[in-house]
Amino acid sequence: MKLITAVVRPERVQQVKEALFQAGISGITLSRVSGHGGEQEVVEHYRGTRVMVEFREKVEFKMAVSEPFVEVAIQAIQQGARTGEVGDGKIFVQPLERVVRIRTGEQDNAAL
Amino acid sequence: MKLITAVVRPERVQQVKEALFQAGISGITLSRVSGHGGEQEVVEHYRGTRVMVEFREKVEFKMAVSEPFVEVAIQAIQQGARTGEVGDGKIFVQPLERVVRIRTGEQDNAAL
Amino acid sequence: MKLITAVVRPERVQQVKEALFQAGISGITLSRVSGHGGEQEVVEHYRGTRVMVEFREKVEFKMAVSEPFVEVAIQAIQQGARTGEVGDGKIFVQPLERVVRIRTGEQDNAAL
Ligand SMILES: Nc1ncnc2c1ncn2[C@@H]1O[C@H](COP(=O)(O)OP(=O)(O)OP(=O)(O)O)[C@@H](O)[C@H]1O
Ligand SMILES: Nc1ncnc2c1ncn2[C@@H]1O[C@H](COP(=O)(O)OP(=O)(O)OP(=O)(O)O)[C@@H](O)[C@H]1O
Ligand SMILES: Nc1ncnc2c1ncn2[C@@H]1O[C@H](COP(=O)(O)OP(=O)(O)OP(=O)(O)O)[C@@H](O)[C@H]1O
Ligand SMILES: [Mg+2]
Ligand SMILES: [Mg+2]
Ligand SMILES: [Mg+2]
Numbered sequence: 001m002k003l004i005t006a007v008v009r010p011e012r013v014q015q016v017k018e019a020l021f022q023a024g025i026s027g028i029t030l031s032r033v034s035g036h037g038g039e040q041e042v043v044e045h046y047r048g049t050r051v052m053v054e055f056r057e058k059v060e061f062k063m064a065v066s067e068p069f070v071e072v073a074i075q076a077i078q079q080g081a082r083t084g085e086v087g088d089g090k091i092f093v094q095p096l097e098r099v100v101r102i103r104t105g106e107q108d109n110a111a112l
Numbered sequence: 113m114k115l116i117t118a119v120v121r122p123e124r125v126q127q128v129k130e131a132l133f134q135a136g137i138s139g140i141t142l143s144r145v146s147g148h149g150g151e152q153e154v155v156e157h158y159r160g161t162r163v164m165v166e167f168r169e170k171v172e173f174k175m176a177v178s179e180p181f182v183e184v185a186i187q188a189i190q191q192g193a194r195t196g197e198v199g200d201g202k203i204f205v206q207p208l209e210r211v212v213r214i215r216t217g218e219q220d221n222a223a224l
Numbered sequence: 225m226k227l228i229t230a231v232v233r234p235e236r237v238q239q240v241k242e243a244l245f246q247a248g249i250s251g252i253t254l255s256r257v258s259g260h261g262g263e264q265e266v267v268e269h270y271r272g273t274r275v276m277v278e279f280r281e282k283v284e285f286k287m288a289v290s291e292p293f294v295e296v297a298i299q300a301i302q303q304g305a306r307t308g309e310v311g312d313g314k315i316f317v318q319p320l321e322r323v324v325r326i327r328t329g330e331q332d333n334a335a336l
Contacts, residue, residue, distance in 0.1 A: 003204060007253055008326070021165060027202070029119055029147040030167065035253040053245060055254065064204055074324060081326050090251070090335065092227060092288055093322035098205035100186060102120070102193050111202065115316060133277060139314070141231055141259040142279065176316055210317035212298060214232070214305050223314065 001096040001108065002070050006061045007035055008081040008089040013059050016080035020061075023076040025069060027112065029062045037087055056087065064099055066109050113208040113220065116185050118173045119147055120193040120201040125171050128192035132173075135188040137181060139224065141174045149199055168199065176211055178221050225320040225332065228297050230285045231259055232305040232313040237283050240304035244285075247300040249293060251336065253286045261311055280311065288323055290333050 008016055013030070020028060034055040065073055074091055082088050101111040120128055125142070132140060146167040177185055186203055194200050213223040232240055237254070244252060258279040289297055298315055306312050325335040 002321070003206060006326075017165070026148060026150050026165070029145050029170070029172065031143060031145045031172075031255060033253050033255045036250060038250045053241070053250070058253070060253065060255075064202070078324070078326050078329070084327060086327060088326040090288070090326060091322075091324040092320060094206060094227060094318060094320055096204060096206055097114070098203075100190070100203040102118075102190050102200040102202060103196060103198065105190070115318060129277070138260060138262050138277070141257050141282070141284065143255060143257045143284075176314070206318060208316060208318055209226070210315075212302070212315040214230075214302050214312040214314060215308060215310065217302070 001064060001066055001099060001112065003094045003096045004063050004065060004070065004073050004077075005092045005094070006077045006081065006089060007033065007058045008061065008077070009083070009087065010057055010059050012081045012083070016061060016077055019076035019080035020063070020073065023072045025063055025065060025073055025076065027063060031060045031062075033058050033060045037090070039086060058089065064096055064112060066112050113176060113178055113211060113224065114182050115206045115208045116175050116177060116182065116189075117204045117206070118189045118193065118201060119145065119170045120173065120189070121195070121199065122169055122171050124193045124195070128173060128189055131188035131192035132175070132185065135184045137175055137177060137185055137188065139175060143172045143174075145170050145172045149202070151198060170201065176208055176224060178224050225288060225290055225323060225336065226294050227318045227320040228287050228289060228294065228301075229316045229318070230301045230305070230313060231257065231282045232285065232301070233307070233311065234281055234283050236305045236307070240285060240301055243300035243304035244287070244297065247296045249287055249289060249297055249300065251287060255284045255286075257282050257284045261314070263310060282313065288320055288336060290336050
């Protein structure tokens with residue numbers, strides 16, 4: 001099992017959701033975040049230059065998936081989130097050792 | 113050490129907090145999230161059917177614990193969060209390699 | 225690659241950002257969280273004592289970094305966040321298996 005986290009543009013949330021659902025991934029947790037992705041804007045001041053670092057509103061998707069769905073999820077997120085402009089976002093994949101469905105106590109793949 | 117994440121109903125936050133504190137777990141981070149857990153509501157339209165996917169408000173608990181507290185935490189979360197109805201939430205357990213207490217520089221189990 | 229998460233005081237966010245940027249770390253995701261870090265305030269009531277557990281507003285930094293930046297990031301976060309008073313926050317380091325830059329499809333260290 002893996003935990004996949006993706007940070008995307010707010011205006012692409014609907015498209016990412018739809019791409020995930022069509023790919024069969026429906027257990028998802030969303031949060032509002034803000035982020036910076038490496039761009040640097042150098043601004044001229046009357047006394048010199050300064051590096052400006054702006055944080056933009058983003059939305060974070062988190063989904064726990066079984067191994068066969070890792071690739072599927074990454075494809076769906078890219079398809080829903082990509083505009084081709086800088087700032088489209090990033091996907092992170094992390095190990096996940098255990099999952100429990102609270103209602104039933106089911107574990108791991110049975111809980112996904 | 114493990115990082116335990118649990119997504120629960122907002123109306124159960126107080127009960128989950130109390131169950132965790134009674135179990136000796138008091139280092140906790142909470143965030144407001146929204147989520148979907150697999151239910152699908154098929155809605156009849158005048159032109160056919162459509163799958164509705166609703167996102168509900170949830171609260172995410174995160175806690176870094178030492179190995180002996182993993183089972184204790186899972187039990188406490190289940191006890192505080194379970195209503196028996198769909199949507200009670202999920203628990204995720206992930207590996208955690210290092211912890212630092214910023215004030216003192218203490219590390220790992222000494223920082224928990 | 226590692227995923228570093230740090231929970232810090234809101235009034236130290238600017239200093240942590242600056243310390244990270246000066247250390248060369250500029251891919252960062254922030255969220256507003258609330259947390260409790262182990263303090264217990266025992267309050268006297270007219271009918272006895274009660275343990276009060278207060279949750280405080282905190283800010284969570286998340287950053288995916290390559291191995292050589294782990295130590296650098298931890299130092300920068302500590303430098304920006306430490307006041308010396310209880311509640312300065314915690315740093316967590318977790319394994320990270322894969323990173324994808326959505327715009328280009330670049331992976332792992334090339335995507336950081
Ligand atoms: N290394 C990182 N660690 C944590 N979050 C990151 C990291 N890099 C990017 N993010 C998050 O992803 C969001 C979008 O990043 P962004 O798409 O700008 O990445 P990038 O690597 O700069 O790619 P691009 O060159 O296409 O802009 C950021 O606002 C931030 O929230
Ligand atoms: N696979 C998953 N990945 C990430 N978050 C999830 C996942 N499954 C559920 N969640 C989160 O947990 C919340 C509650 O999920 P829920 O309890 O409905 O899970 P479920 O597996 O559908 O169980 P139930 O059948 O009892 O409803 C969701 O709103 C979502 O935020
Ligand atoms: N074990 C933990 N798991 C998850 N989050 C934690 C944990 N410990 C602390 N936190 C988060 O970090 C924030 C700050 O914690 P805090 O600095 O009080 O930690 P502490 O271990 O009590 O150190 P100190 O003794 O310096 O207060 C908390 O409000 C909480 O959000
Ligand atoms: Mg960028
Ligand atoms: Mg459900
Ligand atoms: Mg504390």
